[in-house]
Amino acid sequence: KGRFCCFAREPLDDAGCWEESVDKLLECKSGQMAFREFLKTEYSEENILFWLACEDYKKIKSTPEMISTANMIYTEYVQTEAPRQINIDCGTRENITQNISQPSLTSFDTAQRLIYGLMAKDCYPRFLKSDIYQAYLTRSKKR
Template identity: 35%
Template sequence: LIRDREGRLQFTKFLESEYSEENILWAVEELHAVDPSDVHLLDTVHEIYSKFVAADSSLAINIDHDTRAEILEHIERPSRNNANVLHIFDKAQAHVYRWEFRHSLGSLCNTSSS
């Protein structure tokens, strides 16, 4: 489901209906398409961090301290060509996908079969 684009879209719609969309880092998907030399790349990374990763954010995702610290370290010390920045949230995103899949997929299947 998560590897299929249409499956992700349907799952996102379901999460929105369940008020769980804040747990999905769909904004991260956009980073993968950005040129590392884009002058706005780090601004986008900071926005995503502030909105979804910062512990004091109202939409903060549930990730462990080490993952959060690793992300912050990469933000504070980006590589020379910003290549590490494009995948800075991948570990957190994978964690969120797994969590949502385990906790929300059953509800989605029950809703779809009703």
């Protein structure tokens, strides 16, 4: 394909490539926005927010920043009763809880994989059928 999805200057340049894979959707800012908009309608916006937070977290270079960001992710998404609590098994949650005082760049990997799987298998196929996606598709075809 001669087209570069999502790297073009127009943010909606090629919503058509989003249906190739959940990765194509997530590697693209406008794709993330569209998916987030959709997840809001399903009350599961925390999934993409957590996934994006983990992506940023893995790029951190300094230990103090890593510690403060790990704690922010933990209190926002992971701990029981967190304001945007993600749907992960108690073993994974427990594991993160035990190690949160000494976080590493892989602290959230298991949870992130679980949430990725949930989005890919569960939310993504519904997103492709959604009015939100169809609207983006129509807009990108009009250009």
